[in-house]
Amino acid sequence: MMSSELEQLSPNIEILYRYAKGPVLLLCEHASYHIPEDYQGLGLDPAHQRSHAVWDPGARNVAVALSGMLNAPLVASRVSRLVYDCNRPPEAASAMPERSEIVEVPGNRDLTPTQRAVRVEAVYYPFCKAVAQVLAQRTAQNIPTVLITVHSFTPTFHGRVRAVEIGILHDADRRLADAMLAHAHRLPHRCIQRNAPYGPQDGVTHSLVRHGIDNGLANVMIEIRNDLLATLEDANAMARELMQLIQPALSAIGVELVLGEGKHDA
Template identity: 65%
Template sequence: MQVSDSHAQDTAVEVVNADGSGQVLLLCEHASNHIPDRYQGLGLQQEHRLSHAAWDPGARAVALHLSRALDAPLVAGRVSRLVYDCNRPPEAPSAMPEKSELIEVPGNRDLTDAQRQERVATVYAPFCAATTKLIEARKAANVPTVLVTMHSFTRHYYGKERAVEIGILHDSDSRLADAMLAAAPALPHRRIERNEPYGPQDGVTHSLQIHGIAHGLDNVMIEIRNDLLSTPADEEALAEEMLTLLRPALAALTPKGDTNA
């Protein structure tokens, strides 16, 4: 299924395996570092357009592996989060940040209301519409659904090294996160932590709130340190490790996305 209501929607969002009948619905909000020509590169240096500030390196590749393994639909963003971060509400300053860590984003300075609304309409709204369309279709077909959002994070942030390797994040609904953390001893070589390196207090659970909790779906956000995703082999290996956490967690749940629940 492709969201095709407009050219802007076609370019803003990718839907993979829309008819997948597995239990999981995958989101990857920061799958791409693409900046459409109309934004003139946001005034960024090339190295910054390729950096973690612009996207989540490796996250889409891991999500694609999970999509195949779990027969899961995947909704992935096709536009850099520096244009619009689809894991933030329109009113959040971080939705169109003027600065990301130490990187200045000149093209996001002094945006007018009309410029902000254009990005909401052409980047954020299509992503949300594609996700809602899948959720509603699965509800109508009585397909039990849990929401899993896939991200990666940088090892060094503001000059400090992060020891955590895998973060299992949640907002007010912790059932799926709890079940995944219960399976963590199966990966003794990994440092796996709850709500690290970010948590709800950092405003990173927007997608969980509006696409998971608001629809009554169990949900979780997975963060993988991106130095562990340097090669295709790494990405496949980490996807298998995520399955080691996800499969027993899914089996332990009674999904709330069933229309008979």
């Protein structure tokens, strides 16, 4: 299989460019607003069916663009985070939330242990398996790897305007985040902050811990305000901006990067 092909390990998970040989593995846990028919739309108000409560608008577009620039594989969820949030462990209430900010999720109310387990088996475990398979393959080929996960957030939250435009998030391992923040001056027109608008205290670093720290990989989560990602062109432009932080940061932590220029190795 050529690295430019898309794989689906299950109906709910995709791997893009599995065999790309750049030093980064990208994740996008909130890439899709799709809710499978079996869940009957989770009872959502139609006005919210493609809102930020359901997915991270623009995040997948940025991740795909970065994948080309970094010659990097990408693992992404193909279902809404309201079905199962792949950035949360199964025991977390927020893995299948009954409410997301002002959005009620009737289809997630009073789930039985069996109903929760079905979703864990359908979405979370296949996502983790996909990440593990890509990492195992890269280890076998002696490809050095750092982990970057891509998200977006709303310009306002509970009525409060967020000034931050790009958040650089980390948990206990701050190597890559520190290196990226050291080059924030390269984007003087952007408000870039550490662990904002969320941080470890908000339970958002599960993927960084499970797939990054637990595997000894330098890691970072990038959060982008979604009004900056309204179009595909916006997302591609943001990816180019982020490369001004990522490329020197990789070099600073001793990882060699050969720019992909939108192409992938076979």
